[in-house]
Amino acid sequence: MHLLFLLACSDATNDRAAWLRETLLRADAPYWSRTKLLADKYAVMAAHPYDFYRGSLPLYLAEQARPGDRDDTAFLTTPQSAEILLFGDAHPENLGTLLADDALATPDALRIEVTDLDAASYGPWLLDLRRAALGIALLGDGFQPFLRDAAVSRLPDGWLNGLGTVGLDPSDEGRILQTLRVTASIEGASGERLADWTEDGRFVRDAQLIAGEGLIALDPGEAAELDALLSQGVLPDDARVLDRVRRYGVGVASRPAIRYLVLWDRGSAGTGDDQLVQLREVVEPVRLPGAWPARFDDPASRVVDAAAALWVDPGADPRLGSARVGPRGFKVQSADSFFQGLDRGDVDEGFADDLYGPDDLGDLAYALGYLMGSAHSRAPTASGADATPVLLDDVAQRRELLRDELVGGATSDLAQLYDDYALFTLTIADDPLLGLGSVR
DSSP: OHHHHHHHHHHHHHHHHHHHHHHHHHHTGGGTTOHHHHHHHHHHHHHOHHHHHHHTHHHHHHHHHSSSGGGOOSOOOSGGGGOEEEOSOOOGGGEEEEOSOGGGOSGGGOEEEEOOOTTOEEEOHHHHHHHHHHHHHHHTTTSOHHHHHHHHHHHHHHHHHHTTSSOOOGGGSHHHHHHHHHHHHHHHHHTHHHHHHEETTEEOOOSSOBTTBEEEOOOHHHHHHHHHHHTTSOSOTTOEEEEEEEEESOOSTTTTSOEEEEEEESSOSSSTTOEEEEEEEEOOOOOOTTOOOOOSSSHHHHHHHHHHHHSSSTTSSTTOEEEEETTEEEEEEEOSTTSOBOOHHHHHHHHHTTSSOHHHHHHHHHHHHHHHHHHHHHSOOTTSOOHHHHHHHHHTTOHHHHHHHHHHHHHHHHHHHHHHHHHHHHHHHHOTTTTGGGTO
């Protein structure tokens, strides 16, 4: 009996591993020709459970779409509750700083938003909260379970309080986000990335990639593609392009995507007005469970349109835009040091050094939830209706029930994530490309 049980478990494990491989590879089909970059992505995902979480959104969404316990929710009671414009992947590291005008570069002038909208789409509002709750639980997994759960429970509190508002007051952001705000202000004012990446108005190029990271000179095909992108008005009319490079080794889910960095100014002598902009390829996201059909022209313009609807200040990144060459769409965004994202390593270090504690994680969860609630209710639904009454009617004063659902769901999702992470690391140890050849 015991042997039969073990064999059954082994079969189930093998089935899960095969499903995991196929799901991830299908989602990464746009990158199949970039085998080295795809292998780098999988290696990064294997380095830490949080990086696996970041890179495995397709797996998470596929799991959410499976029949089972996830169908048993007290919410999503009307068709309109599945018409909400979602961030699509509102994990904590997608929180970042934006600055509309660097002439006003004080800490309070920076805006904190969920900045990465690559997965934005219309769908059931609860998906964004479930995904974010898992991220908070993962960040807090070093705490005792009751402290981790208490932090997760602040997420729906923030979301509910954010409904119908115009954004979070900086005084309610908590210490983790306040630290990010101050750091971005200081490093932006000092031009830290310009100092690290450039010298005398030129990028400092790497002779070769180290651990898959670096700034590399463009080949002729890349130079021609970037010329075509820049011709589409992504920079001001009086901009002078000083230098361009290809950037490698950034992100997790989008690590195989093409990234260009452009150094530009408005013609002044010296480096005082030099600025950085990044153009990054965007592909279609995995369809959200229960999602409405896409209402966007292409993947890159979808990001821009979503920012216009979800950000409190759609002009918070003055360079945000899109451009397209052939089948590839690129989002354009500022890359100076004022524009920074929350870093899981910095948060973990703060926990390890007792600079942050469980209450700070709870404040982060509250802030993330508040920003999501404000945005979900501010953006019109897929059919053009006001989202606020739709969301309020669906929740209908059941705050405790929403909190219990999200905390319980985050606990089970966290256990599944660790199981899948273990399977994933074992799989790529044998095959760094997850058997890509068998699904092409």
